[in-house]
Amino acid sequence: MGAIAGEELLKWEKMQGVSGREEKILVSIRLRPLSEKEIAANESADWECINDTTILYRNTLREGSTFPSAYTFDRVFRGDCDTRQVYEEGAKEIALSVVGGVNSTIFAYGQTSSGKTYTMIGITENAVADIFDYIKKHEERAFVLKFSAIEIYNEIVRDLLSTDNTPLRLRDDPERGPILEKLTEEILQDWGHLKELIAFSEAQRQVGETYLNEKSSRSHQIIRLTMESSAREFLGKGNSATLVASVNFVDLAGSERASQAASAGVRLKEGCHINRSLLTLGTVIRKLSKGRHGHINYRDSKLTRILQPCLGGNARTAIICTLSPARSHVEQTRNTLLFACCAKEVTTKAQVNVVMSDRALVKHLQKEVARLENELRTPGPATTNCDYAALLRKRDLQIEKMEKEIKELTKQRDLAQSRVEDLLLMVGKQQISGKEGDGILEECSVSESSSIDGPHHSDIRIREFNNPHYNDGDSGSNADEDPDEYCKEVRCVELEDSSSTMVSGDEHGTSQEILTHLNEDTENGQIQENSTYGVLEQTLHDVQSTIESLVCPSPDEQSPQVMSENVSNLKSSKLTRSWSSTEYHTSGSPETEGEIQRTPASGFEKGFPGRPDGWQRKFPPLNYDGSPRLSRNGSQSSIGSPSADDLRASSMRTSADEDITSIQTFVAGMKEMVKLEYEKQLVDGQDDHKTGRSLKLVKDVGVDPMLEAPGTPLDWSLQFKKQQKEIIELWQSCYVPLTHRTYFFLLFKGDPTDSIYMEVELRRLSFLKETFSDGDQSVKDSRTITLASSVKAIRRERGMLMKLMQKRLSEKERLRLFEEWNIALDSKRRRMQLANRLWSDTDMNHVMQSATIVAKLVRFWERGKALKEMFGLSFTPQLTVTGWRSYSWKNSSPSLL
Numbered sequence: 001m002g003a004i005a006g007e008e009l010l011k012w013e014k015m016q017g018v019s020g021r022e023e024k025i026l027v028s029i030r031l032r033p034l035s036e037k038e039i040a041a042n043e044s045a046d047w048e049c050i051n052d053t054t055i056l057y058r059n060t061l062r063e064g065s066t067f068p069s070a071y072t073f074d075r076v077f078r079g080d081c082d083t084r085q086v087y088e089e090g091a092k093e094i095a096l097s098v099v100g101g102v103n104s105t106i107f108a109y110g111q112t113s114s115g116k117t118y119t120m121i122g123i124t125e126n127a128v129a130d131i132f133d134y135i136k137k138h139e140e141r142a143f144v145l146k147f148s149a150i151e152i153y154n155e156i157v158r159d160l161l162s163t164d165n166t167p168l169r170l171r172d173d174p175e176r177g178p179i180l181e182k183l184t185e186e187i188l189q190d191w192g193h194l195k196e197l198i199a200f201s202e203a204q205r206q207v208g209e210t211y212l213n214e215k216s217s218r219s220h221q222i223i224r225l226t227m228e229s230s231a232r233e234f235l236g237k238g239n240s241a242t243l244v245a246s247v248n249f250v251d252l253a254g255s256e257r258a259s260q261a262a263s264a265g266v267r268l269k270e271g272c273h274i275n276r277s278l279l280t281l282g283t284v285i286r287k288l289s290k291g292r293h294g295h296i297n298y299r300d301s302k303l304t305r306i307l308q309p310c311l312g313g314n315a316r317t318a319i320i321c322t323l324s325p326a327r328s329h330v331e332q333t334r335n336t337l338l339f340a341c342c343a344k345e346v347t348t349k350a351q352v353n354v355v356m357s358d359r360a361l362v363k364h365l366q367k368e369v370a371r372l373e374n375e376l377r378t379p380g381p382a383t384t385n386c387d388y389a390a391l392l393r394k395r396d397l398q399i400e401k402m403e404k405e406i407k408e409l410t411k412q413r414d415l416a417q418s419r420v421e422d423l424l425l426m427v428g429k430q431q432i433s434g435k436e437g438d439g440i441l442e443e444c445s446v447s448e449s450s451s452i453d454g455p456h457h458s459d460i461r462i463r464e465f466n467n468p469h470y471n472d473g474d475s476g477s478n479a480d481e482d483p484d485e486y487c488k489e490v491r492c493v494e495l496e497d498s499s500s501t502m503v504s505g506d507e508h509g510t511s512q513e514i515l516t517h518l519n520e521d522t523e524n525g526q527i528q529e530n531s532t533y534g535v536l537e538q539t540l541h542d543v544q545s546t547i548e549s550l551v552c553p554s555p556d557e558q559s560p561q562v563m564s565e566n567v568s569n570l571k572s573s574k575l576t577r578s579w580s581s582t583e584y585h586t587s588g589s590p591e592t593e594g595e596i597q598r599t600p601a602s603g604f605e606k607g608f609p610g611r612p613d614g615w616q617r618k619f620p621p622l623n624y625d626g627s628p629r630l631s632r633n634g635s636q637s638s639i640g641s642p643s644a645d646d647l648r649a650s651s652m653r654t655s656a657d658e659d660i661t662s663i664q665t666f667v668a669g670m671k672e673m674v675k676l677e678y679e680k681q682l683v684d685g686q687d688d689h690k691t692g693r694s695l696k697l698v699k700d701v702g703v704d705p706m707l708e709a710p711g712t713p714l715d716w717s718l719q720f721k722k723q724q725k726e727i728i729e730l731w732q733s734c735y736v737p738l739t740h741r742t743y744f745f746l747l748f749k750g751d752p753t754d755s756i757y758m759e760v761e762l763r764r765l766s767f768l769k770e771t772f773s774d775g776d777q778s779v780k781d782s783r784t785i786t787l788a789s790s791v792k793a794i795r796r797e798r799g800m801l802m803k804l805m806q807k808r809l810s811e812k813e814r815l816r817l818f819e820e821w822n823i824a825l826d827s828k829r830r831r832m833q834l835a836n837r838l839w840s841d842t843d844m845n846h847v848m849q850s851a852t853i854v855a856k857l858v859r860f861w862e863r864g865k866a867l868k869e870m871f872g873l874s875f876t877p878q879l880t881v882t883g884w885r886s887y888s889w890k891n892s893s894p895s896l897l
Ligand SMILES: Nc1ncnc2c1ncn2[C@@H]1O[C@H](COP(=O)(O)OP(=O)(O)OP(=O)(O)O)[C@@H](O)[C@H]1O
Pocket: 031, 032, 033, 035, 079, 110, 111, 112, 113, 114, 115, 116, 117, 118, 119, 213, 215, 216, 217, 218, 252, 253, 254, 255, 322
């Protein structure tokens, strides 16, 4: 007697030694043995626990992988460890904190079928048995043990002790944290009662069969034991203190890949909810692992909201991550390990929770006041002053640090604010553009048409295929129905290196730019695990592109000086049009409405402004055999003829429609000139024709191969093969759009009349390569194509192809392709992997296969006969191309190649 409850509390605090102290989450790994199904499927166990704390990835086939192969945690349990051992070493100490008034939580986290439920049942039973044991041994205290159980199923919280299915409301109590209203709490009588309650809640829980687990938990389950204890000697005396704490046993639903779990319908929807909430949990853990700076998004899921106090709050926490050793689950296993790595960095700060009676509280406070007064009355020795000085210094440093943080945060806030303003502005502009542009949003680019037409709304274009809401009228599929897009497995850590495996061939590692993009992709990829995030990300990306384009002034906004530079810099001008990153657009014509297609390159022919006056001013003749040619700085050297002088003079005179030239336009001019010359020769002198002079003249102006005798078929066949190889290599090194490559490759198969196209393609590619190798800075300055922009465009194109794979290929076709292209069926982002591999090599077989796939994706074959004239070199009269939208110069859509 005589002792008061407050003193008893202090005794507890000392005994526990944890109150108010920060400690890291205890993280253990449990590797289960291979299941019978896995053994039957000849799976090998790729993971091994090499000691009590380290788990090792053994698959030597993947030695090249940049993932770590050894992971270390507080404790690692091999397949033959029983649950009792897992409990003793990985959960007991934390779970039993509850008896000392400290909240605690034990989680099981892992892939579906990895053994979470198996583990948590054992942990819960062992912990409750120990609690009962403790109660039995501490008769001096009175205990009340309450049991409750909930599940979170499809973001709805249900009471598992109630047969009523009404969702429980979650509200935040300023003192007690998240509270579930009307939650049933049963006072636990004895062991038998516990078993009964567990069985009841198990029966209520949502369980379903999936391919990976016959009894897969489709919800997160939380069993909560709340323990109240008071010293019997103070009971009913008004000065008692009661220790109140809870221990949560959390059996999370397993992360799963829709494809691996072979889920569809209800299971698929469940899987989406499961993955989404686990993603939020992963994000919260990741943020907490980096320190408690900034906003932690607990409120993004019910799971994290309910568990908020256990995650970095007033609780001691242990996480048991369960793993399957099977090779086919390696990606999921790695994700679990990465989650565990983050989790082990998270700290919590548990406190003893005590509820005091008023009298006990008053007494406790009186004692505290007396203690403090005593301290003040007896000033300490000199060392105390030192302590104060040190304390002051520490505070000053803290203040300084905080001031810096405030500055930094203010900067970030301002930046964010200005971004928001920009975005709002852009959204407004896009809406205007969308309206004016007949609802067609195309990629923002500085196009020829805009410079020709003057200030034009078409300057702002956003590629429609980038818009996730866009339905191409094909399959009507959307993110909800796209399991790979929407229900990707949960990943909590950015895998900076994993993306590098997506690049191969020449595109791999050739430029820092690519790596940067890939890193962005990885980051993005993580966000896109969740479709909502993906939509936002995409929208932001679109808006960002628009902003970028706006930042680059359109030609009509440029100063006269810049304009004039652009005019003289024919090299740059050519490239502007030739390799626009605006590769795809949606036709507005009824027959092609909603189709994503490549812009045909024939547009300029239709709008060709007439001859002979037009071309003479616009299209300087190219001469490849020596004297008159474009100089490297883009200016023209004299060709010694009045028309050339005129041309140069007129070029320098700079009018909007003369400014933009391109390889196409040169070729068109060339073509026109050849035609004129040829006709003239025919009319002027049959004799000359007989002597072959006309052919020579044609050659003189640079378009020799087509009108020249192609030589023997054998010669041509050899030459064609050689040129084709060269072209393929140049495509690769110049990052030429894949669709262009596909069309060209499939159209030009060695017909003798193809020679001109081959020749011109070779020349412009060589030209492009030369430009790139000169360093793309000068080109960049004139806002035209750069190596970087080509890389970026090709990356976008691959993204588009990836999306089309979902729409245009059946699942069977996709799986077959993955197999053919050696893409592991259980790997992530398989479509992206495939898209990244297309056209990544110059081997003929590879090229052929790539072209076939791209052709199928862009519906090359279904468009009727694609025309070689699309490549802008036809000498034949203009044909009407059905199924393609033709573009004139005045048309607002940019022409490609
Ligand atoms: N350590 C283990 N030793 C032996 N068998 C195990 C072990 N862990 C799990 N199993 C068995 O593996 C199967 C799947 O386990 P369990 O249902 O616990 O997985 P889960 O992770 O809870 O899956 P889900 O997330 O789909 O609910 C069960 O048949 C279980 O008995």
